[in-house]
Amino acid sequence: MTETHATISPGAPVFPAGRYGRRRSPGGGRRRTLTAALALLVLVAALSLISVRLYRQYGDPNYRAQVITYTDITDNQLLLDFRVTVPSGGSAVCVLRARDRDGAQVAREEITVTAAPGERHLTIRHRMTTTARPFIGEVLRCRPPA
Structure with missing residues (x-):
């Protein structure tokens, strides 16, 4: 069935x-x-x-850096202007770098910046010596001194 x-x-x-x-x-x-x-x-x-x-x-938000401008570019130097924020009256170690048009690093420096008592914002002008003609200047980072 x-x-x-x-x-x-x-x-x-x-x-x-x-x-x-x-x-x-x-x-x-x-x-x-x-x-x-x-x-x-x-x-x-x-x-x-x-x-x-x-x-x-x-x-660390207490250590901030901002590039203002980079000028005076020649075959072996760059003038870098940048602003750094540090704790009041403190100091910072900033790593700077310059690169050529292809992006290759042509200079790298560590500088220490110190603020006056009561001061937090620093405007820094630093001349970097390069191994070739730079195209751009940068602040990679700023950190507390060791």
Whole structure:
């Protein structure tokens, strides 16, 4: 006797064993989504901890530098004007760099700047000696003296 819709029970359909592969469990998709969300949460937490650690190590807001201008460019020098913010009356070690038109470094210097008592913002003019004609002058960073 052949089965018709009237003879099949209204429950889940019954398939011949081994014919259509393994059946999925009803909650399998939710478990994978929950696992992926938990892994993403752990990744975000780890990256947040790493960024806080790196900020504490390298990103001190008390020491900021900003290039004002670079002038007097010749084949072997550059005059760099920049502004440094330090703690009141403090000092900083600033790393300066000059690059040529191709981006190669032609000078790199570390200078120490010191603020007068009560002063936080310094305007510095520094002449850099270069090994080739510079194209740009930069302040890479300023940090507390060691």
